[in-house]
Amino acid sequence: MLRLYHAWASTCSQKVRLALAEKELAYDEVVLNLRRFEQLAPDFLAINPDAMVPVLDHDGFVLRESTIINDYLDDAFPDHPLRPADAKGRAKVAVWNRLIDDVATLAIKKPSFQRNLRPYLQSLPDAEIDDAVRRMPNPETARRWRDAARNGIPEAELTAAHAELRRMLDRMQGVLARDEWLAGDAYSLADINMAPFVHRLSDFPEYDFDRQWPAVANWYARLRERPAFARAGFPVQTVVPKAQSS
Structure with a gap:
C-alpha cells in the first residue's frame, strides 16, 4: 500500500x-x-x-x-515508465533533476513566501508565530517563516531568487525550442519534476511566458492538457482566513 x-x-x-x-x-x-x-x-x-x-x-x-x-x-512500479530506457536519456533527466533540486526548489520559496504566505502570517498573533518558529527543526526554514511574518523576505534575496528562476526559464527555452520535452522527444520525470515550479511562476505577473519564453509556454500548455495534471491537483495559492484550509 x-x-x-x-x-x-x-x-x-x-x-x-x-x-x-x-x-x-x-x-x-x-x-x-x-x-x-x-x-x-x-x-x-x-x-x-x-x-x-x-x-x-x-x-x-x-x-x-x-x-x-x-x-x-x-x-x-515499471508500468507507464517515466524515464528513458537509454543511458543518455536518463542522464538528461538527471541533469534537470539536479537543477530542480539545487535551483528551482530553493529559489521559488522566497517569492512564494513573500506573495502568498506573508499576508496570512501577518494576520496571526505574534505568540503563535514565535511558538511555531521555535519548533521548526530546520533553521533556514524557521528564518524564512520569521522573515515572512515580520518584515518580509529581504529585497536582495528576492532579486537573487528571481534571477535564478529567470536563468532556469532561459535554459528551458533553449532546450524546448528544439525538443518537445525537457529530456528529448519523450515526456519524462524531468517534465514532471519541473511542472510545479513553472505552474507557480505562471501566477506571478512579472513572468510573461508567451512573450518572454514562448517555448516554455507551449510546453506548459501541453502539460496542462495531460489528464494526469488535473488529477494531481494544482491549486492556486491564496490568502485564506485562519479557520479555513489552504
Whole structure:
C-alpha cells in the first residue's frame, strides 16, 4: 500500500502527486495544512523529523525527498515508465533533476513566501508565530517563516531568487525550442519534476511566458492538457482566513 503525506500547495508534493497520477497508482493520503503548522505535530515529526512534505510510505518503507520518491516510484512500479530506457536519456533527466533540486526548489520559496504566505502570517498573533518558529527543526526554514511574518523576505534575496528562476526559464527555452520535452522527444520525470515550479511562476505577473519564453509556454500548455495534471491537483495559492484550509 502507498500512503502519501502531502500539502496541496507544496510544489514538492505536487511533483509526487503528478508522478503518481501519470503512473495511475492508487494511494492513501494524509493532507497536512502547513499554515496551521500541522507539519510540526509530534505524529508527523516521528515520520519526518525535518517537518517537510511530501513523505511516501510504501508498506513501511519511508522516503522523504520528492525527487527520490519519484525515482523510486518509477523503479518500483515499471508500468507507464517515466524515464528513458537509454543511458543518455536518463542522464538528461538527471541533469534537470539536479537543477530542480539545487535551483528551482530553493529559489521559488522566497517569492512564494513573500506573495502568498506573508499576508496570512501577518494576520496571526505574534505568540503563535514565535511558538511555531521555535519548533521548526530546520533553521533556514524557521528564518524564512520569521522573515515572512515580520518584515518580509529581504529585497536582495528576492532579486537573487528571481534571477535564478529567470536563468532556469532561459535554459528551458533553449532546450524546448528544439525538443518537445525537457529530456528529448519523450515526456519524462524531468517534465514532471519541473511542472510545479513553472505552474507557480505562471501566477506571478512579472513572468510573461508567451512573450518572454514562448517555448516554455507551449510546453506548459501541453502539460496542462495531460489528464494526469488535473488529477494531481494544482491549486492556486491564496490568502485564506485562519479557520479555513489552504
